[in-house]
Amino acid sequence: MIWNEKIECASRDEMAAVQSERLIQTVQRIYHNIPSYRAKMQEVGLLPGDIKSIEDLKNLPFTNKTDLRDNYPFGMFTVPMSEIVRVHASSGTTGKPTVVGYTRNDLNMWAEVVTRTLCMAGVSRDDIVQIAYGYGLFTGGLGMHYGTENLGATVIPISGGNTQKQIQLMQDFGTSVIACTPSYALFLSEVMADMGIAPEDLNLRVGIFGAEPWSEGMRKEIEAKLKLKAIDIYGLSEVIGPGVSCECEHQVGMHINEDHFIPEIINPDTHEPVEPGQVGELVFSTVTKEGIPILRYRTRDLTRLIYDKCECGRTLVRMEKCKGRSDDMLIIRGVNVFPSQIETVLLEMSETEPHYLLIVERQGTLDVLKLMVEVQEQFFSDEIRVLEKLKKKITHNLQSMLGISVDVKLVEPKTIERTAGKSKRVIDNRKI
Amino acid sequence: MIIKQVSVFLENKSGRLNEVTKILGEAGVNISAFTIADTSDFGILRMIVSDADKACSALKEKSFSVQTTDVVLAKTPNKAGSLSKLLEVLQQEEVFIEYMYAFSMKDEGAVTVIRPTRVERCLEMMQKHKTELLGTDELYQL
Ligand SMILES: [Zn+2]
Numbered sequence: 001m002i003w004n005e006k007i008e009c010a011s012r013d014e015m016a017a018v019q020s021e022r023l024i025q026t027v028q029r030i031y032h033n034i035p036s037y038r039a040k041m042q043e044v045g046l047l048p049g050d051i052k053s054i055e056d057l058k059n060l061p062f063t064n065k066t067d068l069r070d071n072y073p074f075g076m077f078t079v080p081m082s083e084i085v086r087v088h089a090s091s092g093t094t095g096k097p098t099v100v101g102y103t104r105n106d107l108n109m110w111a112e113v114v115t116r117t118l119c120m121a122g123v124s125r126d127d128i129v130q131i132a133y134g135y136g137l138f139t140g141g142l143g144m145h146y147g148t149e150n151l152g153a154t155v156i157p158i159s160g161g162n163t164q165k166q167i168q169l170m171q172d173f174g175t176s177v178i179a180c181t182p183s184y185a186l187f188l189s190e191v192m193a194d195m196g197i198a199p200e201d202l203n204l205r206v207g208i209f210g211a212e213p214w215s216e217g218m219r220k221e222i223e224a225k226l227k228l229k230a231i232d233i234y235g236l237s238e239v240i241g242p243g244v245s246c247e248c249e250h251q252v253g254m255h256i257n258e259d260h261f262i263p264e265i266i267n268p269d270t271h272e273p274v275e276p277g278q279v280g281e282l283v284f285s286t287v288t289k290e291g292i293p294i295l296r297y298r299t300r301d302l303t304r305l306i307y308d309k310c311e312c313g314r315t316l317v318r319m320e321k322c323k324g325r326s327d328d329m330l331i332i333r334g335v336n337v338f339p340s341q342i343e344t345v346l347l348e349m350s351e352t353e354p355h356y357l358l359i360v361e362r363q364g365t366l367d368v369l370k371l372m373v374e375v376q377e378q379f380f381s382d383e384i385r386v387l388e389k390l391k392k393k394i395t396h397n398l399q400s401m402l403g404i405s406v407d408v409k410l411v412e413p414k415t416i417e418r419t420a421g422k423s424k425r426v427i428d429n430r431k432i
Numbered sequence: 433m434i435i436k437q438v439s440v441f442l443e444n445k446s447g448r449l450n451e452v453t454k455i456l457g458e459a460g461v462n463i464s465a466f467t468i469a470d471t472s473d474f475g476i477l478r479m480i481v482s483d484a485d486k487a488c489s490a491l492k493e494k495s496f497s498v499q500t501t502d503v504v505l506a507k508t509p510n511k512a513g514s515l516s517k518l519l520e521v522l523q524q525e526e527v528f529i530e531y532m533y534a535f536s537m538k539d540e541g542a543v544t545v546i547r548p549t550r551v552e553r554c555l556e557m558m559q560k561h562k563t564e565l566l567g568t569d570e571l572y573q574l
Pocket of ligand 1: 310311
């Protein structure tokens, strides 16, 4: 079923007309309500009236994650707080979180786009949907929740964790759809096996997996182990949360709800739009949001857009599975980690710049972060307990900064490879 | 007399100790005594060598983390109960020990390398109780 056939199957011209009209209004509102973005427009000599259609989108300045952080907490909101009915915050860990606010209309729009994505995934009101994304400041749980209710399916709002109970309820309630991170889906399958429960004992049919990068190989594994169709969903809180885009049953790229979120692909170095169909950095402009509309937000995710009509009948543009990041951010168990944060922790503990190497590995179904730190003169002590204490302190300080545990290993100086004087700081062995 | 012990940070992986001994051999430094303190992923090699400064610079050149630590070398007769006697003295005088290791040489007696929390006090107390102490040169001649 296609939830909103009129717009999801609109012609390119119809879509462009809707987008242009909404973009013009959004630019007006942002220009008059957000001083920091107005200043950016003035810097390049742009007035709101200069934006006449989506053709002019490429002339607008970008919005970066730092803009949200610099205006913490509510500086990017374009409506008074009396209009804001909910806030969410990203799990990002560099200093302050990025806060987003939603008006009543925003929440309705969000529910609508999530409902569309559920329909893309083949979910209907007859389904029982177990939402195992975290409920709270993270957008995953509540975002999926209201979209599922809006569809009319039955929601099991179990939130994350408590794996045995998750499986118990799947069995008792006849859960047909599971929504969680792909790594958690694999973990669920392992615990199921330990409990002696086969996928055939369950009623699972569809899995909606997102909030972290995952590969086609992982998709095959999940589909084989849980005996369901694994659907990729994409979203980020700065744009709305889950529901920005989602695969349909054909699993050939994620349809973007582009009447609300206009995508562009740019070259991350030159900032120019790439040739159609080329890989580059995904940039979003929200054109219906009231609380915190955002123009040309740089997601740092690398992908490409596919404009061909899909077999499902939708004309909504598709984005391929993200191929990586244009910055060095890592997503570990749903948490954003920047190598610069690790540097900060290590610098706080010594006078000189430490050499380190971050290794991300997927052990079974869990992402593990290993940190190798060179024991240079400034760290070295003749006593084991002093070194053990140093190791504990690094582990503890990283844990409190990142919110996730890091396996610290002390290594000899110069064991970490230097490339052109600077050490290569991150190795991602997850093969995703 | 205070002796400079050379300490080296080592990862727990094969060939590292050999690498150190090779470097010292090439630098013409003799190792009189050594011990390794280890954990699951790293260790500290502690050595009494013929030339601590030379050993340090040779190892630093090869990027090892190196440190010198002041230790005391006590000589005890090679017979039962002599180490106990030495420890009793230290305990009595409240000299606390971070770590120690020893080696014995058939006829000349046993040598104990001691890293006390306070080196000066340890020396003073040993002298007071007439414990025989060793200098590097003497050790090297053994
Ligand atoms: Zn489709």
